[in-house]
Amino acid sequence: MDVVAVIDFETTGLSPAQGDRATEIAAVILENGKVVDRYQSLMNAGVGIPSFIEELTGISNAMIRQAPTATVVMREVSDFVSDIPLVAHNASFDCKFWDAEVARINLTRRQEFACSLLLSRRLLPLAPSHKLGALVEYANLPLAGRAHRALADAEMAASLLTHLADELRSRYGIRQVTHELLRKIQGIPKAKVEQVLAKHQQSQ
DNA sequence: TGCCAGGCCCTCTTTAGGGCCTT
Secondary structure, eight states: OOOEEEEEEEESSSOGGGTOOEEEEEEEEEETTEEEEEEEEEOBOSOOOOHHHHHHHOOOHHHHHTSOBHHHHHHHHHHHHTTOOEEETTHHHHHHHHHHHHHHTTOOOOSOEEEHHHHHHHHOTTOSOOSHHHHHHHTTOOOOSSTTSHHHHHHHHHHHHHHHHHHHHHHHOOOOOOHHHHHHHHTSOGGGHHHHHHHHHHHO
16 A cells, blocks of 8 residues: 555544644554554644543643644644645544644645545445444454544554555455545445446456 | 534435534
């Protein structure tokens, strides 16, 4: 598979348009099914964390007060991933926070996101749930730490992505799993996935 | 004043509604 950077944000809520901000980010570089590098940091965006989010993530206001600023962290993580294609679980969420946070430091995203949630709905349609934790359990993948912390979730999403790439190889004979192919697959209507991937296999 | 995310995906759909997923 292409080298990709799997990222995960923890935030104060669901919508940067409603004033929510990032509190933690992690990025892992995935190369040939192995995590070869990691970045993780809490960040202080100068906003309070609601109590139910503190309970959900374990990230407290006290922890954030001691963290480097969002400006510093977003510069570092942008440098870390460079122009490597990005992946996240429910990427529409992480993409909107990524774009909002880098816009604050006058940067622009240089690459596309692929989404392990959309891919899982197509490649693991029988999973009882497509939440990240439920998919990790369904596919017998290793737990990486406390759920709802950025590095653990990024590591588990990376494991899931590797599993999905293995499925593409074993079930459809796809030899070269590229980020571009993942983006194509996640956009196939669910009812046509089998048909399109079978055709792709024949055209290789 | 009152409201407050948004995209995907299914279905008893398309002049719509509701569950899933992310924090």
